[in-house]
Amino acid sequence: MTLGLGVLPIVMDRIGGSVALSWRWVPLIVLTCSVAITGMWLRSTWPSRGLSQLAVLLTTGCIAAACLSVTDPLLGIMGCVIFVIPTVYISVFHSVRMLLVPWMVAATVMVVLAARLSGPAVAVGLSSMALIVVVNGFLAVACATAIGLVNPHDRRGEDIEHVTGLLTVTGFYEQVATLIGARSRATDRHLIVAVADLDSYSLLRSLAGAAGARQARVTTAQQLRETTRGQTVLAHVGETQFLLADVFATPDASVLLDRVRGAVTAPPAQVTVSIGAVSIPLRTLAGGANQDVLEEIRALAVAAMTQARAAGGNRVCQLIAPVLTTLGNDHLDDQ
Structure with a gap:
């Protein structure tokens, strides 16, 4: 969308001649910034938070310049509806406070353009401004509501690992605790926690370089999804x-774990993993799963993974219903 909008000012200038002569440099600057922002997202890794914020600032500035550059101020006001793009992007990826940046810029641009209006165009311009304000506010609230429904514990990327887009260990513990809490522990269901570790990663890094090793991690994450x-x-x-x-x-859970191992081994990743898994009856977690309990489960899964690697790698090792010392003596008989 950014790339397409970057081409729009050039099309308007070449076909419609709607760009003022003193602003003829704007379409080229807008296109250059749009190509740069698009290239940021076409890379194999997620952009850093700083790059993402820079993209927001560039997009906001380009929209403002494009709206101010047109000869017809009413057309410029209507073009301010494009500010919904940074509004939605910030609502999804950044904090609410950052919405002040595009909104203040949009308000300034619309006031400047409204001052140029005269006659019947004033009423149309003011109506357009009101519509733009309503649409931006509605989309910001709608995005925040949707994110809250999908993930009530969302922290706008704080628990996201930036190379693969998966959770960090802190986010993992919180989501697992939520997963356990959402299930009835009166049934005979079981919590499966698995650790998959890439085999011979140091060799892969030395052969394929840092970029190749990073791409292997990204591809593995996609295969897991x-x-x-x-x-x-x-x-x-x-x-x-x-x-x-x-x-x-x-x-x-051997069916799932073998399927995961096979998917990672297959193209395009073509790396092997050693997997260790722990199976815990949910009834033993009736008292709740705090971080200490989850860390112990993870440690047991790591030990099982180490055992799988010691046996030659590219295989699965499971522990079923091990005793968890962090649950206390009251749960040992159940286990």
Whole structure:
């Protein structure tokens, strides 16, 4: 969308001649910035927060310049509706406070353009301004509401690992606790926590370089997304370790784990992983799963993964219903 809008001022200038002579440099600047922003998102890794904020500032400035450059002020006011793009982007990826940037710029541009109006165009311009304000406010609230419905614990990217887009370990623990709390622990369901670690990562890094190793992590994360269910909690820790958690009706999750291992091994990733998994009956977690409990489960999964790697790698090792010392003595008989 950014790239397409970057071409729009040039089309308007070449075909309609609607750009003022003193602003003829604006279309070229807008197109250059649009290409740069598009290139940022076409890379193999997620942009950093700083780059993303820079993209917002460039987009806001380009929209303002394009609206001010037209000879017809009424057309410029109507063009301010494009400010909905940074509004939606900020609502999804950044804090609400950052919305002040495009909104203040939009308000300034519309006031400047409104001062140029005369006659019947004044009423049309003021009506357009009111519509733009309503649309921007509505979309900001709608985006925030949608994010809250999808993930009530969203922190605007604080729990996202920026290379793969998966959760960090902190976000993983919070999501697993939410997953457990949403399930009835009176049934015989089981929590499965697995650790998948890339085999021979140092060799891969030396052969393919840092970019190749990073691409392997990104591809592995994508394979995990496509192989697991939508409710499965996925995380990336360090350089080589991936975490996944889900609730199953049976304690044996070997079907899923073998499918994950096969998906990662297949093209385009073509790397192998050693997987360690722990299966815990939900009834033993009736008292809640705090961070200490989840860290112990993860440690057991790491130990199982280490055992799988010691056996040659590219295989799965499971622990079913191990005793968790962090739950206290009251739960040992149940386990």
